[in-house]
Amino acid sequence: MEKSTADSSNQPLENSEPETGCLSIIVLGASGDLAKKKTFPALFNLYRQRFIQSNEFHIFGYARTEMSDDDLRSRIRRPIPALGFSIFLCYICLQSGLVQMKYTSGSYDTEEGFRLLDKQISEHEEAKSSADGSCRRLFYLALPPSVYPVVCKMIKLCCMNKCGWTRIVVEKPFGKDLESAEKLSSQIGELFGEHQIYRIDHYLGKEMVQNLLVLRFANRLFVPLWNRDNIDNVQIVFREDFGIEGRGGYFDEYGIIRDIVQNHLLQVLCLVAMEKPVSLDSEHIRDEKVKVHFFFMEMQNLNQSVEPIKDEEVVLGQYHGYRDDSKVPDHSNTPTFASIILRIHNERWEGVPFILKAGKALSSKKADIRVQFKDVPGDIFNCEKQGRNEFVMRLQPSEAMYMKLAVKQPGLEMSTVQSELDLSYKQRYHGVTIPDAYERLLLDTIHGDQQHFVRRDELKAAWDIFTPLLHRIDIGELKPISYQQGSRGPAEADELLLRAGYIRTHGYRWIPPAL
Incomplete structure (x- = not known):
């Protein structure tokens, strides 16, 4: 440290x-x-x-x-x-x-x-x-x-x-x-x-992000499942349904990776992947987060020619119309979309892809964590056609967490269907106002609690991971793919997900419960 x-x-x-x-x-x-x-x-x-x-x-x-x-x-x-x-x-x-x-x-x-x-x-x-x-x-x-x-x-x-x-x-x-x-x-x-x-980093003050440690380490259900033997892949996604909206000068200088991925999404990833701290002391928690960063860099440390992020595991995009902003250069190479796979080289996570995805001007606005589990061995119900089990945490909007499961379709026939066990906060906690992230973090600062703040060695390790990729984008070696506003982003990003092993569920859509 x-x-x-x-x-x-x-x-x-x-x-x-x-x-x-x-x-x-x-x-x-x-x-x-x-x-x-x-x-x-x-x-x-x-x-x-x-x-x-x-x-x-x-x-x-x-x-x-x-x-x-x-x-x-x-x-x-x-x-x-x-x-x-x-x-x-x-x-x-x-x-x-x-x-x-x-x-x-x-x-x-x-x-x-x-x-x-x-x-x-x-x-x-x-x-x-x-x-x-x-x-x-x-x-x-x-x-x-x-x-x-x-x-x-x-x-x-x-x-x-x-x-x-x-x-x-x-x-x-x-x-x-x-x-x-x-x-x-x-x-x-x-x-x-x-x-x-x-x-x-205001993402560390969000209610659902703060819930991660409790879910992982206070529930016997998750302790034996949270590893490479059971989890196939993890997605951490940030989507906005609007573009830069007059912030072209700032955004073109930084881009989606510096603005969202390198900080917000990587912080969430560390909480998903870290080992159990010895206590809730802020330094013990931050120690474990820093260790996750170093496992990213293990292969690079063994061989300096190996970069922590591989070209074939990166998809960059720029929405059509981005350069129309008066403060954006006509030939800007700045990505407004990025899908990046990171791999953690330790006993718990070896072989599990962590997909960080962020984009602007997409079809929806949301941020969530999606943990997809492996297929059931000996699938006698043929559930693979319907989709895998998933644990999803909706960070924003409409905070929720739900588990996608195969259940019996009601009726006389023995057939299965995808459904969920659902905890939607607005439905479960009536009259409870979820505090803004800035309220929580300001209060932590007043109390001297640094648990939800970024330590210097953690910041350095995060930049270690992304700087080689960012420099290649800056000099134009990697080009973003154009995509239409209101879409899912570049089609190549979906292809990257498939190569990473993610299996999309067809015919199922989670709908937040009505109040």
Whole structure:
């Protein structure tokens, strides 16, 4: 495991840091869309559910835009159809004075603004001083990664806590390849200890993703089945039914692999494939996730000419019309679709293909994990024609998990049909609101729980896997195949699935139960 290069001699150890006292949450990039759509609504929902108390926390916004405290409140309360309730809640909390907010404008690369920010935070801490004098500062960087180093430098120089902990939350993308990610990690690591850095991947905060450890390690049913003797293949799929929609400048720089596969889907894969940790301690869980990455690289380590991802196990696509975006170059080689097979070289998973598939402008919008089991030996009911057993976890939308089984068709004849054992959350858990991933992860950050955040060695190992492939795409060695919007993606991706051993069930479709 990589050790941070930060000088932590004057920093408290994680397990000795106070979890009580005045809490200051500083949102850097407060005038941007990410803060408005995700960060602020998550904070106010945590307040509404009483996970953070109004008498102990204060929100500070910081950005380059010149505006007043009231101007920021106005920005937050502008209606957003998909987030109407959250934005309305923000407005009520701010207007009623239940949640205090202060805004500061300033540059990200000079001390003046950060000195003023520190002064305002210190005044709040003095006014809200607790009995033990402890206080907490959480900096959320809702900013482009290009400014992380200079912003972290300003925080370290001007805004460090003097009587408690200081933590920083950084958003993906964490670099564009192994070299840039390592450079970014080193720049931040020289300023802060690893226990202070929270690299957020919001997929790790999703309800169904967090359920993976419970399902795998708390249920006797799955323990003996979860291996190469019983599982034929695993798919982890992310599909969107819309294109880049005005984000051409950002998306063309990164593409679907950097945007979705290398982080979100690989994180899910590690939870599917990891061994049982010795405890639920965050470091024990992250240790096991890192080991999965290294098993990907085993063959490459044995023979440097062997790449972890083979050309014949990759299908790239670009939807027709992608280049019509004014910010996308006419000859862009950026994939909007990718289907990639990864193989884990260990005793549990040797020979089992893990298929990561992500795409935009497809026929549906969903994200799920699909574990397909092997055929039943001695199939006396001839069930193979109908399809294999599958365990499916629907991550979004309409969270659910179901097991596809062969059952007897009702009636006098002895015939079988595909059906399912179904746990659909909206039907089973009436009146329960599934929290947004950002709410959960922000609360974890406040509590100092790093279980659902990406550790530096894990990030390095992930880039190790994908960087060779990404560089070949960048220089045009691998070309995406054109596909129509609203389709399943390139036909070659379905052919890749067949070669990997996946058998599609015909004549069966899972339908979420109606409420």
